[in-house]
Amino acid sequence: MRFALTEDQVAFRDAVRDLLAKECTPAVVRAASDAPAGKLDRGVWDSLREMGVLGLLVPEADGGLGLDETYLVPILEECGRAALPHPIVETAMVAARLLGADIGMVSTDLGGPNVPCATDADMLLLLRDDALIAVATSEVTLDPVATVDSARRAARVTAIPANPPPAPEPVPIELALDRGALGTAAMLVGLGQAMLDLTVGYVQERQQFGVPIGSFQAVKHHLADAALALEFARPAVWRAGWSVAHDQPTRARDVSMAKAMANDAAELVSRKALQCHGAIGYTVEADLHLFMKRAWALARSWGDTAHHTDRVASALDA
């Protein structure tokens, strides 16, 4: 029994954290909101590919790193912390094992009808008639969707080519859905951590009544509750990563628990963070909204809390 990351996993995660701190700043996230369709900047994406993150789950023989989800989960937490706009879960967690290491940018409608970064992606993995198909983005018709988090860059797929080829390797759709929910849960924990960190910093700077507002008990209790939710959601997500990596019989239950808890934690933290920021949080000038809006979207993609809780309930009734 060893419920902790290995030194290797910590080192890899920290390297990604450092990279994202430089290359995925809030300015980069804001730029992603403004870039025209199909023109998402790929600077940080290319850096992640060079580090091997995109093909992390792909066997070494096929050009990947041959690592498992217990490596990728903490890395996706970092991607959430940076509010990375690129479809990292869709590409690295869901598509890479199906399509190989050198697949470019992939998005999918498995997580919901509003496909993130749809026009930017090279390829789309689509669910049609209970089967997965992989099609080049240039071959489908996309209808952009204006979303609250404009860095989602979402679109709906309105038409696909006739007789599209199936995904190269048939894959249980359930597993692809579980991978997506797991990766999104990790992103949500990271988003929550970012919102908490931002707020802890802000309440120590912001003075009212002549003292930092972080010295007030009401503010402390909000943030203690936020820290509490994250403290207990994170192990659930790590455990789910382990269950997927080791194909445990409890995989579906563990993934759903992770997603439900990460949803709830990220939403709770977003409420607490906004309240403790006060009016500045209710603007697009402060960075908080970048993380908050992403959390709202992700908490309802790849299955919302009710969906995943019912899945846990079914597993417990088996």
Added chain:
Amino acid sequence: MDLTWSSAEDAFRAEARAWLEANLAAWRAECGGEPASGDTREGFAQHLGWERRLFADQWAAVSWPAEHGGRGASLWEWLLFEEEYYRAACPPRVTQNGIFLLAPSIFEFGNPDQQAGILARMAGADDLWCQGWSEPNAGSDLASVTSKARRVDGGWVLDGQKTWTTRGAFCTHLFGLFRTDPDSARHKGLTYFLLPLDTPGVTVRGFGRLDGDEGFAEVFFDDAFLADDAIPGGVVLGEAEGGWAVAMATAGSERGLTLRSPGRFVATAERLVTLANELGDAVLRRRAATAWMHAEAYQQQTLATVTKLAWGAKPGAEASLAKLWWSELDIELHQVALDLLGADAEVDGPWSKAWQFSLSGPIYAGTNEIQRNIAAERVLGLPR
């Protein structure tokens, strides 16, 4: 990450399970049916029979060294034992305030004579220890205690009052904080005493908790002379006037793992899910699943914490987060159970009983308001 148990740990679990099953049945037969609550006089006496069974086969304090009656189990094995204990629906430990609250401080601060004289008798339920910290005017503000101890020839003279002392009316010994420097304020000048409750001048009055059981007591000290040799190795634990540091070590155990391991909540959650599958509609089954996840998350978070402790880390302020979690989780589990029982939730029974007890969780071991302050200041670094 390696979330599997070793074959030795599996064997330990199997041994614990077999012993608990056999002995629980034997003890219940000895009680002639359903034992009374351990927080009543009759039930307490029955529960001592259970405690002595545990001790006879070194299950009373599994993580203690063999010389004090334990079996030198690792923290991991201790967690497994607790899981099995509550899964088998074994009774609440009436000795817990000694074994889980005082004993860690005896191991850390006690002299060898105190360790030899106190621990095995505690684990064997020969001496029954209760906690004397709170006073009518010192609850969350523990440093404001006013009960006094005055040094005299050959001992100390105690004056004052303690209260909300769990199972105090049935215990034989008390550990508590007394002010030994009359001019001191707050955390300074406090001394941690160990004393027999039959010391002349000590009066114990039991009273009803929320559920009506006589589980609480107040303890009065009127010029009570406590001889230095009333306890083997002496009546002062740690340094005189150094009681705050000892108390904080105990508070750390009370808040964290050793008092409330995940096993009991996971077991309650499993029972709740069974109840929900029998009685619940989709909404209640969903709520039960949520509560179950919260119990399971406590289990996973504990595995992460114990991994750190196993590598030599000291328990830190994160224990406050754990206390917040398990206390609110316990209420949630029972709240859902009451909603499943509907109109029958008012009927006296295991769920309604445990529901009332769960309400004390956010109050004892440092109120949750205090825990939130600690978490914000010491985990997040917010200004005091």
